[in-house]
Amino acid sequence: MTTNSLFPTYNRADISFEKGEGVWLVGSDGRRYLDMGSGIAVTGVGHAHPHLVAVLQEAATKVWHTSNLYRIPEQERLADRLTAATFAERVFFCNSGAEANEAAIKTARRYQYVSGHPERTRIITFTGAFHGRTLGALAATGVAKYMEGFGEPAPGFDKLPLGDIDAVKAAVGPETAAIMVEPVQGEGGIQMVDRGFLQALRQICDDNGLVLIFDEIQTGVGRFGTLFAYEALGVTPDVLTSAKGLGGGFPIGACLATAAVGDAMTPGTHGTTFGGTPLACAVANGVLDVILADGFLDEVKRKGAFLMQSLSSVVDSHPEVFEGVRGEGLMIGVKCRVAAADVATAARDAGLLVIPAGDNVVRFLPGLVATQEDLREAAQRLEAAGVAVEKAKKDTAVV
Template sequence: MSALAKNYNRRKIAFKKGKGSFLYSTNGKKYLDFVQGIAVNSLGHSNPHLIKAINKQSKKVWHVSNAFLIPEGEKLSSRLAKKTFASAIIFQNSGAEATEAAIKVARRYFYSVGKPKKNRIICIKNSFHGRTIAAINASGSKKMIEGFGPKVPGFDHFEFGNLKSLKKKITNNTAAVLIETLLGEGGIKVHSKIFLKNLRKICNKKNILLILDEVQCGIGRSGKFFAFEHAKIKPDIVPIAKGIGGGFPIGAVLMTKKVASAMIPGTHGSTLGGNPLAMSVGNAVLDMIFKKGFLQNVQKISSYFNSELIKIKNDYPKLIKEVRGTGLLIGLQLFKEQAKFIKKLEDNKLLTIRAAENVVRILPPLNVKKSEINLAINIIRKVCKNLM
């Protein structure tokens, strides 16, 4: 008898091993895994390079605390800073922690420059930034907040893609705008490049920090290291997690030099964040993603996958409403509730997961093979045919 709490609606499958894009169940079935831990296993299951890094570091030292220097973390932070907008990084253990840290950083910055009342955060209504108290209040979702009152003050909300709605929420006390660059849980919704460019301009004009949550869409999943690179803008703060650990718990908040100046000793911390074992895995992930041609291949194979999915949509226009996403963060929006479709895919040995707005979320590993994409395409087409 399991003593696990019932806060998850778990599927009745357990797995004994995984290899690359595939999972093998305890009852001997092989599944093409296009969930990958919900965009966590960026390099697939049991990646040899990550295994080597874990084995090597595990024989040295696992944890020492941030009371001491951690060379592996210094290396990872330097590599991230060199390749991105950031000048400073604080390591965490998860996306929710990274989001909480991002909120703290934004508020602390304005406190440090003598504007303590400039502390409100504007977010998208019905978005997703994690399940901690601040994160669920940032989401603006009544369903997520229900039962976890009182409501945490300091958050305002606007409608997705609506700059007029956003502008109405801005006051002299607005510290930051916090949005996912590409909404994941919210239905694989892509902001236009024009929206993101104009958002950056508004933040500049109003002296507001721009926080872009790249927990799910970052670390190569969009075809670029960060999804905001497609719009050619630079944020002030970026929380990351999921893909940077390749399956190992790592989170981080990246920030500009200006903003980081407020984070003096004692302003934030994490007991386990940035431990040597996690940092070694993070460095191993970057070894792969920073390889020449890696991200270009993500763009190439995702373009192929997207074009094939559009063909299926056109063949089944009464079933599939829209193909959404960027790179290998993909959504099939259905006209009807998606649970039956996801179950049929699972019955045919393809694992996917839901998102809001009747979306079937499809998240292959970034190093997925074309043959595996073709297998998924054939299964999706078969399920569409059987459901019509």
């Protein structure tokens, strides 16, 4: 590992990339890698998409930043497009998923305050969730290893077992403001949340005047074959957070809400210096140009079914290495019997980039522009990784 001046907060692989095209990256060693991670579900329209490059180049010749003290036409256009395509009527722009979740937490609590319930500040969250690395988002996540060494967690969160609707009903009290859930847990290992559970959460919120928040940082912007996963799952939240794929690689986050909830955030209640800059919003509008084009999302569903089938075949061929496949659209997890990190390393050696996650899973989060041939090649390279892991296990056993 090369020593440099960066904080040692990452265990980085000893590789860097010089250029990319579609779902392919070229390393500094000149080798081509098939990118099935997309920078953790970020480069959803692929690397160096011609339309995004053109949009960014044009925007770079104009105004980069004015702050939100003034109107920003590209921001207004992006908000209008997001609300036209979703349940939402209001949007707040920020710079990341963690910031979007912070905005959602504040919005839910503020809504209860202006509705005459200032005592309602607690938010129900679930085991296996990941909502970000800020202190507030960490408290919502509630994972001890992430909070170690950072003092007492921020108060106001009740963490419950995912899927236990009786525990949710029992936890709802006079101080409960909202329920916050990922419709699919990404960092938790592509854990699909039961639709019946989500529907029950919606009903509990309706019955008790609570705000239902969907964290769609990883599931959103086309990955399910719908603009956001809630559409595919048939359950509509009051607040939804987005980031990652929204900017196609350019930092931007968003908190979407109904007017009833979002209008609680009056001037001075929240803000950001860089959120929703003309440059960021121009790129995000470029992403929507691609994602919302006729037939694009239908193709994502088709590609997702093909990838699921292809990976299932690999899993069946290597039962000592792999256990199963789960997910939907182009958000797929391969459950491993050996360490997921070892599978990811073997895959990288085979020129395939995948991302480990919780529950001993490697994630496939390819750019939505991947071709069927790209996806077939990804399965073949996972096959090679499986063979390499099997060989390493046998060699170790012999020694």
